[in-house]
Amino acid sequence: xxxxxxxxxxxxxxLTKLYNRRFFINIANNIILLEKREKRxxxxxxxxxxxxxxxxxxxxxxxxxxxxxxxxxxxxxxSRKSDVISRIGGEEFMILLPNTDLISAxxxxxxxxxxxxxxxxxxxxxxxxxxxxxxxxxxKHDDTLEKAITRVDNYLYQAKRNGKNMLITD
Numbered sequence: 001x002x003x004x005x006x007x008x009x010x011x012x013x014x015l016t017k018l019y020n021r022r023f024f025i026n027i028a029n030n031i032i033l034l035e036k037r038e039k040r041x042x043x044x045x046x047x048x049x050x051x052x053x054x055x056x057x058x059x060x061x062x063x064x065x066x067x068x069x070x071x072x073x074x075x076x077x078x079s080r081k082s083d084v085i086s087r088i089g090g091e092e093f094m095i096l097l098p099n100t101d102l103i104s105a106x107x108x109x110x111x112x113x114x115x116x117x118x119x120x121x122x123x124x125x126x127x128x129x130x131x132x133x134x135x136x137x138x139x140k141h142d143d144t145l146e147k148a149i150t151r152v153d154n155y156l157y158q159a160k161r162n163g164k165n166m167l168i169t170d
Contacts, residue, residue, distance in 0.1 A: 013087040015065060016072030024086035028096045029145050031084065035098055036141060043097040043105030046152040047113075047134040050164040052091040055130065059123075066121055067130055074119060078112055094149075102138040102170060109136050109167050117165065131165035138170055 011023040019027070028044075035042045049055070049067065056064040068091065075085050075093070084096040097105050113134055120127045135155025139148045155168040162168070 013072075015068050016075075016087045017069075018072050018075060018093070019084065019086040021086060021088040024084060024088065024094060024096070025145065027084055031096060031098050032139055032143075032145055035139070040099045041101045042139045043100045043102060043136060044139055044148045044152050045095040045097060045105065045109050045112075045134060045136050046088075046149070046156050047093055047132045048156065049091040050131045050133055050160075052130075059128075063121065063123060066123065070119065070121060071116065071132075074116060075112075078115055094152075102136075105136055105138070106167070106169055109134055109169075113165070113167055133159035133164045134167040135159060136167060136169040 011019055013020050032042060049071065052064065052067070055067055068087070071093070072087070075095070079085055079095070082098050084098070086094050088094050097108065100108070113132060117129065117131050120129050133156060135152040135158070137148055137152045137155065139145075151170075155170075159166045159168045
């Protein structure tokens, strides 16, 4: 039991129950190599919570933590077993979608964005919702994970600049 707990601590973010950045990078690199060898397509989704600093400043860090943990639950509920979901830092998240072409990945991402937008945080006498901005890319045959992350990161920031709560993709 102690070894399982240590493994969990090493691989997962305590707040969201999602994989941490280090574990994500390891597993994603391995999956991408396998997908390329099998000639299958994978997609990479990156997103972050819009106006997260404002949420923390307005409602306090315990509410910010509640937003993060609720988002973790949504992501775990709305994903396939094969998806690799990670909180890569702060309010940023990444999902590797193995064996998923860009059309299917766009549909998944848009559905996920809408589910998040419609979810509410309820605390005492108030409730509010939050949104996410997203970038999505198909992992090309000559891509490294780092190259795909750079591209998807640019799409994410384009979504932020263009008004937030949207998906930008290849």
